[in-house]
Structures are given as C-alpha cells and as structure tokens.
Amino acid sequence: MTFLQLDNIKKTFGELSVIKGVNISASKGEFVVFVGPSGCGKSTLLRMIAGLEDVTSGTLSIDGKDVTYEEPAKREVSMVFQSYALYPHMSVFENMAFGLRMAKLSEDEIKRRVAEAARILQIEPLLERKPRALSGGQRQRVAIGRSIVRNPKIFLFDEPLSNLDAELRSQMRVEIAKLHRNLGATMVYVTHDQVEAMTLADRIVVLRAGLVEQIGSPTELYDRPANTFVAGFIGSPKMNFLTAKVTGADASSLQLSHPAFAGESLSLAHGSASKAKVGDKLLVGLRPEHLDVAAPAPLLRLTVDFAENLGGSTQIYARTGEEAVTILTNGRPDLTPGDQMAAGIDPRHIYLFTPDGLAL
Amino acid sequence: MRLSSGNILHALGLTAVILFTLFPFYWMVSASFKTQADILASPPVWLFTPTLDHYREIFADSKVIGAVGNSLIIATATTALAVLLGAPAAFALARYDFRGKSDLWFWFISNRMTSPIVLALPVYILALQLKMLDTHLVLILIYLTFNLPIVVWICTDQFKSIPPDLEQAARLDGADQFTIFRKIYLPLGAPGIAVSAIFSFIFSWNELLYALVLTRRDVQTAPVVATSFMSGYELPWGKIMATGTVIVLPVTIFALIVSRHMVRGLTMGATK
Missing domain, CATH: 2.40.50.140 (Nucleic acid-binding proteins)
Incomplete structure (x- = not known):
C-alpha cells in the first residue's frame, strides 16, 4: 500500500523551475533514497515532504492523507539535518525532549521515550551534555535520537553523513541500516553519494535537474539503467x-x-x-x-x-x-x-x- | 611570552590607551574626595587627605537622590521597553520576508541620522501641547525613539547569525513562531540583546539635551542636576565630581553584569 505519495510535484523559485513534475510513491517501511548530483533538487524535494518548502503545484499525501498544505509539525515526519541542527543551548536530553514537550506529553512519558531512544543509540552517558561537548558522530546520534523519540510516520534524512570522516561515515551507515530494520520505519534519505544509496536503499530515486531519471532497486539500477546518466551515476568508478x-x-x-x-x-x-x-x-x-x-x-x-x-x-x-x-x-x-x-x-x-x- | 620589541611596543600602546581612557575617571573620583582648595591647586596635588564632605553634601541634597532615582526609572523603563519591542521586531526582520522589508530596515536606522537638536524645539512644543512636560513618560518615549533602532539593528544582526536549520528543526518539532522566538532565538541571541540593552541604558542614563529641555523640577535626571551646579560665581567642583561619580556608578555596575555577554556579542561573527 502506498504510504507516501508525491503526485506531479512542482516547485519554482520565481522564474526558476527547480522541481519539474515528480511522481514518487513509497510503501510503509520502505527505505527510499533520493540520489543525484548537487542542484538536482533532491534536498528541495525532501524539504517539501517535511513541509519546510511550499509546494508550487501537485499533491503530497502521507498515510492516505493529503498534506500538501499541512503545517510541518502536523505531518508527523521528523528530519535529520545535514548540520544536525541541535539546539546548542540545550542538553542532549532537552534536545530530544523538545518535540515531546511541544506535544505536551507527561514528564514521565518524555523521560521514558528519551531513555528508550538513548538506549537504542547508545548515548545514555551523554544526556546531560551540551552539543558543543560532543564529537561529530555523537551529534549525529543525538540528531537521530531527536527524530526517533517522536515516533514519526516518516523519517527524513538530508545528507546526514556528509559531515563525518570516512570511517565514521561507513559505521553510521551500517547503524542507520540497522535502525531501519529494527524500527521498520519508512525512511526517505537524500545523498549525493551513490555508495550510501546502493547500500541503504530498498528503492533509489535518481534525480537530475528537477526530474526523476529512474526509480528502482539498487540491483535494477545497476543491472538495467534506463539511460546513460543513471548508468554513469550508479557504480564506481563510472561506466x-x-x-x-x-x-x-x-x-x-x-x-x-x-x-x-x-x-x-x-x-x-x-x-x-x-x-x-x-x-x-x-x-x-x-x-x-x-x-x-x-x-x-x-x-x-x-x-x-x-x-x-x-x-x-x-x-x-x-x-x-x-x-x-x-x-x-x-x-x-x-x-x-x-x-x-x-x-x-x-x-x-x-x-x-x-x-x-x-x-x- | 617572549619579550620582543613588538611586544614592548604593544604594551606601551595599550598603556597609553588605558591611561588616556582612565585618567579622566581618576581625576573625577579623586577630585570628589578633595577639598576645593586641593582641587584648584596648581600644580595638582597628588597626595591629599581625603574628605567625604562632598558626598555628605550631595546625599543631604534631596535633589541629587531624586535625580538619580529619576534617571534609574527612565533608563530602566526605556531599556526594558526597547528590548521588549525591539527584539520581536528584529526576529521578524531577520527571518521573514515581507513587502517593504528593506525600506523598513533603512527607516529604522535613518531615525538616528537626524541631529537630536534639530528636533528639540518641535518635541518641546509637542510635549507642551500634550501637557507631558516634566514627566517620566515623555523622556521614556523620546529615548525609546532613539534606542529602538539600535536594539533592532543589533538584534537583527544577531538573529541572522543563528542557523535557520534550528528554526526549521523546531518547526518540525511542533513549535509555533512565538515558542521558536522564546526558546531558540532569545537564548541564542542573548549576547546581542545584552549589547543593545547596555547601549540603550547608557544612552538614556547619559542623555542631557532632551532631559534639559523637557524637564523642570519634578523629573530632573542626574546629568541635569549635575550641570545645574554650574551656576553662580564659584563652581563647586567637589560636589560636581561627587555627583559625577555617583552617576557613573550604576552604569559601571550594569556594564560589569552584562560584560561577559557583551564581549561575546561584539566579537560575534569575527571568527566565523
């Protein structure tokens, strides 16, 4: 069943057309990766799903509900930003609790959920620290933790690993894959790194200049690329x-x-x-x-x-x-x-x- | 640190600046403890027997106490109002796009381009007509028009330096605009707000021209009272200096309290 549906989505900034009619659907529990060169519109598309960018035309629905013009908070999605976007003046605990406080959950429930997420991500000893006292990898975990606690319908990731060094990146890649398996959550992940796309995705959406070039499983894209762009983009070194x-x-x-x-x-x-x-x-x-x-x-x-x-x-x-x-x-x-x-x-x-x- | 000629020059330069800045303060404070004869002595007397007579005199004078009180009321109220009104305005200017934004932005600062004396007479007539002469309110309102642009400018700059990702993360977390302002922008913008508050307070505390024009008897501020001693045949230097010292004290204390934030605020952006 279709859980996330993008129907002829378009986005223009003034005269500039950034997304030129995109149709994508994802089923529940699927890991979808948007991949493409910089400027292809993949981040914009993700931010439109989050509700941080207005949709110029087209419809967007999540779990059968039209959310094209819905407030970000009411879409029940959470996002991990490239910059992590942790609140620098709040402790790790407060960072993770912020969204729950906004949802007016009881203090006991907040503590329970944060503890649970901290356990999954192994950041329990860090809960009292401020973000500036954390390493890059730890910040990344906190950012993921902040998105887990809210139990969202869809997890959105905007190039979450691009600020990490190579070793940490592959380590976190494995952790995100595990997380997806354990939570069974629907995830949409943006990257320009085709290795991340190949290893994480159930389905890859290859984007170029605001259009979908091909959608398919990593194996399909590798074995049967629809065109030379996809053929050149998937696989390293290039075809x-x-x-x-x-x-x-x-x-x-x-x-x-x-x-x-x-x-x-x-x-x-x-x-x-x-x-x-x-x-x-x-x-x-x-x-x-x-x-x-x-x-x-x-x-x-x-x-x-x-x-x-x-x-x-x-x-x-x-x-x-x-x-x-x-x-x-x-x-x-x-x-x-x-x-x-x-x-x-x-x-x-x-x-x-x-x-x-x-x-x- | 090695003692190189560059370091020595640096130290000499700093010493010169410090002497230049602090000497007037030293002169004022020391004069407030001297007798009139010591003050007027030439060459100056460096060693003297301190006297508290001038302080006794000014604290016995209800005018001085009242004036310091007036100044405190006016400067505090102005600062509080300027921050209360200016910070949300700065938030809007920093984060939202709306028609006429750049014009509004320029208009704020253009308020400071007029020389205050140009407006002194019109403001006086206005205050007279509105029967607001010699009230706290008229000075608070006038100072607000001077301070608000500064607060808006400094705070806008500060808020712009806060990464927009934080606001978007908060939006996804379900925070409304007011919560984002209160929980994200206010705490993270604290250095800029502190800087603008201290500017606002110092300006209102020191302002003389409008205070002189718009007050009579009841609401005279401290600078007005200090200058009022300068009449007659003999200038009571000791009393003036003691009043000056008393005037400077609250601002110094206020500055020390917020200085930690202030230094952070002023150097903000320099290392980014």
Missing part, C-alpha cells in the same frame, strides 16, 4: 562509454564495429536488436569492474595511460583513440604508461544505449 557503429542487425543479434574491438567488430545477442538499423551509432557501456585484463578472448585493445595501485586492486586508466576506458582489476598487473593491453568482458555485461542516451 565507460564507447561510440560504435551498427554494421548488422536482425531480430536477436547485433554486429557493432569500433576501432578498439578485436577484429574491429563485435557480435552480440540482444533482445531489442531489431530497434537498431545498420549505419546507426550506439553507445556501448562497459563497467570498469566487469572488464577483465586476463580474459582468454579479449574484446578491447587499449593503450595504458596510467595505473593507480589501490592496495588490493588496481585502477587502470587506458585509452583507445580519443575515448578513455577505466578498468578496475584485482591484483597488481605490471603496466607502464604507453603499454598496449587487452581487456575482455562477459557479453551479458555489455550495456547498449542510443546516441541520445536511452537504453536500447
């Missing part, structure tokens, strides 16, 4: 794209040619092969982690530009003509710039896109 020419097409297979291909041609079985015509150009998408430098029958002939030793793996920057190809491989192949190298790929891992970027 490689080579522009190839169609030299033959029938109902179930394609022949493509590119100077880098072994024998300058590639024969590929593809379900939508009939959509392409001989002479068309197609973008061939190859993920760096799928390219195999030790393949027995290599597909690509490349020139090495540079190799980065990452310890357990190596990232190779190679080139064919003007086009760059990145390869992520295990081990430490012995390569020097200017070397010729070959790389193969399982044909099932080859993605095809039309020249305007849509998946074939």
Whole structure:
C-alpha cells in the first residue's frame, strides 16, 4: 500500500523551475533514497515532504492523507539535518525532549521515550551534555535520537553523513541500516553519494535537474539503467562509454564495429536488436569492474595511460583513440604508461544505449 | 611570552590607551574626595587627605537622590521597553520576508541620522501641547525613539547569525513562531540583546539635551542636576565630581553584569 505519495510535484523559485513534475510513491517501511548530483533538487524535494518548502503545484499525501498544505509539525515526519541542527543551548536530553514537550506529553512519558531512544543509540552517558561537548558522530546520534523519540510516520534524512570522516561515515551507515530494520520505519534519505544509496536503499530515486531519471532497486539500477546518466551515476568508478557503429542487425543479434574491438567488430545477442538499423551509432557501456585484463578472448585493445595501485586492486586508466576506458582489476598487473593491453568482458555485461542516451 | 620589541611596543600602546581612557575617571573620583582648595591647586596635588564632605553634601541634597532615582526609572523603563519591542521586531526582520522589508530596515536606522537638536524645539512644543512636560513618560518615549533602532539593528544582526536549520528543526518539532522566538532565538541571541540593552541604558542614563529641555523640577535626571551646579560665581567642583561619580556608578555596575555577554556579542561573527 502506498504510504507516501508525491503526485506531479512542482516547485519554482520565481522564474526558476527547480522541481519539474515528480511522481514518487513509497510503501510503509520502505527505505527510499533520493540520489543525484548537487542542484538536482533532491534536498528541495525532501524539504517539501517535511513541509519546510511550499509546494508550487501537485499533491503530497502521507498515510492516505493529503498534506500538501499541512503545517510541518502536523505531518508527523521528523528530519535529520545535514548540520544536525541541535539546539546548542540545550542538553542532549532537552534536545530530544523538545518535540515531546511541544506535544505536551507527561514528564514521565518524555523521560521514558528519551531513555528508550538513548538506549537504542547508545548515548545514555551523554544526556546531560551540551552539543558543543560532543564529537561529530555523537551529534549525529543525538540528531537521530531527536527524530526517533517522536515516533514519526516518516523519517527524513538530508545528507546526514556528509559531515563525518570516512570511517565514521561507513559505521553510521551500517547503524542507520540497522535502525531501519529494527524500527521498520519508512525512511526517505537524500545523498549525493551513490555508495550510501546502493547500500541503504530498498528503492533509489535518481534525480537530475528537477526530474526523476529512474526509480528502482539498487540491483535494477545497476543491472538495467534506463539511460546513460543513471548508468554513469550508479557504480564506481563510472561506466565507460564507447561510440560504435551498427554494421548488422536482425531480430536477436547485433554486429557493432569500433576501432578498439578485436577484429574491429563485435557480435552480440540482444533482445531489442531489431530497434537498431545498420549505419546507426550506439553507445556501448562497459563497467570498469566487469572488464577483465586476463580474459582468454579479449574484446578491447587499449593503450595504458596510467595505473593507480589501490592496495588490493588496481585502477587502470587506458585509452583507445580519443575515448578513455577505466578498468578496475584485482591484483597488481605490471603496466607502464604507453603499454598496449587487452581487456575482455562477459557479453551479458555489455550495456547498449542510443546516441541520445536511452537504453536500447 | 617572549619579550620582543613588538611586544614592548604593544604594551606601551595599550598603556597609553588605558591611561588616556582612565585618567579622566581618576581625576573625577579623586577630585570628589578633595577639598576645593586641593582641587584648584596648581600644580595638582597628588597626595591629599581625603574628605567625604562632598558626598555628605550631595546625599543631604534631596535633589541629587531624586535625580538619580529619576534617571534609574527612565533608563530602566526605556531599556526594558526597547528590548521588549525591539527584539520581536528584529526576529521578524531577520527571518521573514515581507513587502517593504528593506525600506523598513533603512527607516529604522535613518531615525538616528537626524541631529537630536534639530528636533528639540518641535518635541518641546509637542510635549507642551500634550501637557507631558516634566514627566517620566515623555523622556521614556523620546529615548525609546532613539534606542529602538539600535536594539533592532543589533538584534537583527544577531538573529541572522543563528542557523535557520534550528528554526526549521523546531518547526518540525511542533513549535509555533512565538515558542521558536522564546526558546531558540532569545537564548541564542542573548549576547546581542545584552549589547543593545547596555547601549540603550547608557544612552538614556547619559542623555542631557532632551532631559534639559523637557524637564523642570519634578523629573530632573542626574546629568541635569549635575550641570545645574554650574551656576553662580564659584563652581563647586567637589560636589560636581561627587555627583559625577555617583552617576557613573550604576552604569559601571550594569556594564560589569552584562560584560561577559557583551564581549561575546561584539566579537560575534569575527571568527566565523
């Protein structure tokens, strides 16, 4: 059942259109992640769900109730801010109790709820401290605690981990995932970090310039990106794209040619092969982690530009003509710039896109 | 700390500034304990037998006591009203968008651009017509028009420095506008409010021109009484200096009480 529904939501600031008609629905208990480059409107969208930004047009409903023009407090959502937004003059306890006091709960109930949240987040020893006496990770926990105590219908997270160092970030990422599992709550999470999106989400919404590019599970987005933007955004390092020419097409297979291909041609079985015509150009998408430098029958002939030793793996920057190809491989192949190298790929891992970027 | 030539220069400079600032105070306070002959002695007498005669004289004079009382009433009332009216106005200016906001903002400060003496006569006539001459209220109202813009300006600046995220978090927590103002902006804006309060208090306490023009007998303030001694053939310096010392005392105490906030307020934004 749909728990959160965004229906043709638009937002303009004066002349500037920031959200250009977005439809998203989430069911109860789902973890939805909005991901996209900066300026794509993901934070604005989150703030519209919270009620901190007015909706220019469209409808927004939570738990079957139209809340498009509802006051933030009455939407029963809570939000964890990027800056944490802890009240600096109040103790951790008072920070967490603030919303409960506003709701005029009894003092016993407030104490019980704060204690419960503090226990879940392991911040019990910090309750008397002021925010300035806390580390970044502790502040983060308090901010999450403040949103837990109110028992909201939806938790909103606005890039909550971006102020933490790498180690703490992955630690908190795991904790948020655990929290979601234990509370079974509906969560909407904004990030520009595709690793956070991939690891946390039940469903990812990829946004660009105020429009939804694709919605799907992390696996769907990785395996079947709708377009080159999603393909490039999900997965790290980025997918490689080579522009190839169609030299033959029938109902179930394609022949493509590119100077880098072994024998300058590639024969590929593809379900939508009939959509392409001989002479068309197609973008061939190859993920760096799928390219195999030790393949027995290599597909690509490349020139090495540079190799980065990452310890357990190596990232190779190679080139064919003007086009760059990145390869992520295990081990430490012995390569020097200017070397010729070959790389193969399982044909099932080859993605095809039309020249305007849509998946074939 | 190492004793470098830069440090020595720095120390000398500071000493000069301190001497320059504090010497008049020293002169005033010491003169209030000297006899008239010692005060007028040239070269000045540095060692003297202190006398409390001037203090006995002014405290025996009900005029001085009454004037200090009037000044306290007027300065306290003005400050309280200025903060009470100015802080919410500053909150609105800092956080809300409304038509004419920038004009209003400028209008507040433009109130301070007129030289007070220009308005002295019109205000006098106004007060005369309204039968408000020689009342506490007329001075409180006049001082309010001078102090309110300062309070609004300082507090607006202070409130703007409070991250908007806090207000939004509070909104999500269910706080209404008044609660946000009271529970978030007032405590976090305390340094700015303290600074504006002390400015307001000092201004009202020291103001002479309007106090002279608008009061007669009942509501004379301390500066007016102090200057009223300057008549006749002989200037009673000891009495004037003793009155001056008594006038300075409450402001000093008030400043010491809020100085912790004040320093925080004045340096606010400098390190951000």
